[in-house]
Amino acid sequence: MNIYGSHFNANEYLVLLGLLVGLLFVVFLPKRFSSKDVVIYFMTGVFSGFFFDHMLSIQPIKFYDVNDTSMFQLMDFVTYWIYGPFSYIYFYVLDYLHVKKSFIPSYILACSLIAVLFEGIGVHEGVYHYTHGYKIYYSFGIYLLVLSAWTWLFYQVQSTSANSD
């Protein structure tokens, strides 16, 4: 088991601050979606966090640890909830800007770069600890795939909403 720290320090503060700021955005942004859509768009990010973290943590090649130890801690659980506001804001801006289909790849690319930037801050503050030679730019490819899947999901949910209206 790898231990990177034992105190409540920068990584925990960053996680809590990130979650708080994200939740403030979710709560105070003007309403654009129905309550259920808001929950779906929020949970999409949380789900992706859990899904891909466990996908990249396959033994015997575990690509990264989260927070202070390689065990599953309460703060790890909280960390994955940060992806919730990120996904919500992603869908919100996608809907707000009425991004044309031809510009969607550019939007995904820009958001993937922003996601890598946030991950870089997380690595710097000790939220993520890469192992087995994992590099931050590997995450860029994963973000491209994840955000593409999110965009597909967005149009699926929107079409369901349009049909039910």
Next chain:
Amino acid sequence: LSWAGSEGFIVVLGVCTLATWVMVCVAWIVPKRLIKKDAILLYFINTIFVVTTFAILTLNLKFFTIAHSAEIQIGILMCHNVLMPLSLVVFENISLNQSRRIRALGTVVILVSLTLFHKLLELLGAIDYVNWSMFHALLLTAALLIFSRLVTYVLMTFSKDALET
């Protein structure tokens, strides 16, 4: 009957892939009682619950361990991220059926099949029971079904309230 060597690992991967494929087909075929958005949300929440529960049981409590082989880890990943959450969504679609007999039969079939599948993974050497037994696996499966039932109840109440307002 514990399988050893890389051939055994590939057998486990094959079994997990087949079981996941069967469950995807069942989910496709089974009459849909849940609306699409509820089904998506339920799948997300169930995945988070299953992944977290198994991470705590294996990494922290060490009730059972998973073999350190990439093939087995990928197989287990498919089970935790697709097979089990999807089977819970199928369970909910069956539970919302009008016929009490179908509901009871569906619950027993899913409860027994998930428990036996867990035991099969142990027999194949994918997981090693340390402080665990088939009875514990049965209890865990029952807990997953109860959790899924509760989430569905909340989602449907939420939908009803949204319709009324």
